[in-house]
Amino acid sequence: MAKPPLIWTNVIIFTSTLLATLVLVPWYQLTIGFDMFVITAAIISLFYCGLSITAGYHRLWSHKTYNAHWSVRLFFAIGGAFAMQNSALHWSSDHRVHHKFVDDNDKDPYSAKKGFWFSHIGWMLRHYHADTYNDYSNCRDLQKDPIVMWQHKHYLALTILTNVGFAVAVGLASGHMMGSLIAVGVTRLVLSHHFTFFINSWAHMWGSQPYTDKNTAKDNALLALFTHGEGYHNFHHIFEMDYRNGIKWYHYDPTKWLIKILSMVGLASNLRKTPQVKIEQAKLAMVLKRSHQRLDLRHDAEEMKLKLQAEYEQLVVKLNAFYSLKKKLFEDKKRKLVKEYDLKQLREQLNDLQESFELQRQAWLKLASHA
Ligand SMILES: [Zn+2]
Ligand SMILES: [Zn+2]
Known part of the structure; x- marks a missing residue:
């Protein structure tokens, strides 16, 4: 069977940012050297992108594991555009299908049974599910959230604004424009992309299955370090309504800690926990x-x-x-x-x-x- 046509925008974005990172980072470090301020800003941006996806797109919007104040939702909506992973509405729609039909090669949009490459990035490179997104019918609840709809409508503008804007702002503030474009602009994006993609690939392949073996999801403490706590994916797939992924206090799950802190200052409520x-x-x-x-x-x-x-x-x-x-x-x-x-x-x-x-x-x- 012929493969569906390529999505050229995605192919170009993923390839060019990866190549730019691989070439420009060593070149810049060896010739000029990254400034400490720029490195710090890049790390903060990486956390902002990552946590907007895990605490916002994933645990708030896709799974409704807690309620959040509008200011928090706005913060995550902007961070999600900064992470360049499509709108929260689109992302959540995909993700709900992933949970419902996990490992089903025809229906799970990033089925791990189709291999590492496909579940990591391949699924985004071709029009595999072109017919799925007519109306986002599995996200009617999210369509009532004005912030979700605002972000969905202005996704492209927000993505360009945040990705160029933050890098330029850090460049101006530090006086190292080129360094900031490379670190905050491109490298942060590449790392943030692949760290999230690991959850669909790695977290469905390597690790333990203490809670269920009805699907391929695995618990992997090492992966949690890169994914802001989402490495405890075996737990997540059986108890998806839980705002935590790492349930022990010592499990590295900064997403869970962030949500808990937000609730302590009154910006989040109804944190759901599995008995x-x-x-x-x-x-x-x-x-x-x-x-x-x-x-x-x-x-x-x-x-x-x-x-x-x-x-x-x-x-x-x-x-x-x-x-x-x-x-x-x-x-x-x-x-x-x-x-x-x-x-x-x-x-x-x-x-x-x-x-x-x-x-x-x-x-x-x-x-x-x-x-
Ligand atoms: Zn999930
Ligand atoms: Zn999964």
Whole structure:
């Protein structure tokens, strides 16, 4: 079958900016040398672009994981144009299709099953889905957001204005116009592009699958460093309504921290979080599934399978009891419904339950790992 026609604008932008970066950065560094002010401005711009995509395009608009004040939305809309990744409306439409039909080679716009090149950049180089964008029908909600529609309408002007404007402004302020055009203008754009593209390619190929193996999405802590926290993609694909991607406090997820800070100063609200009990249960279910898969290779495994299944069910009951007691403790405390004495008793109960749950979990994981 003949390939769809090339999208020349994209081919030229991606190729020329990459070539310019590869040639101009070493040349400029060896002949003149980058100024510290310019380098700092380029790094800040890189974060501005990246976070506008992750916190704005992705977690706010595509997934509605929180609500944001208009000033924040405007800030992300401008940053998204600066990142040159199409309008928020177009981007979110693609992304919602990606989640709905993940890995479906016909429907997922950047299906990782079509290989690294295609999911990284190839999907943007040809008219693969020319018929998809007639009305953005999967983004009716976003069409009610005047900032999204304003950005969509003026996308081209905003893109040129931000990409030329920021680089020229830093050039004027530092007195190093050429250096700024190379670092803030071009290099920042190339890095920002490929760091985001990694989420569609790398994050669907290399890493672990602690929560689900129903799609190719992987958790990858190294990738999180480049993608402002979006490397925890296995978690994201199963719990897409969560404003976090890295759920542990030590997971590098600056997007999550930014959203949290915005909520603390009143600029974001309704931050959605998956109940911890669901997360734990997904993890346990994956361990069970993997053990069963291993046992399938043995013909004497029926008994072991039944044992694991029974233990798993017991564990899930305990898990639910633990989290509902925890919730009750938390709510009672909040409402000040209980006396200090009752609270102490409740807390002891919780500790006992947690201890026995942990013991059973350890024993079960051992059993499952030998399966
Ligand atoms: Zn997503
Ligand atoms: Zn994905």
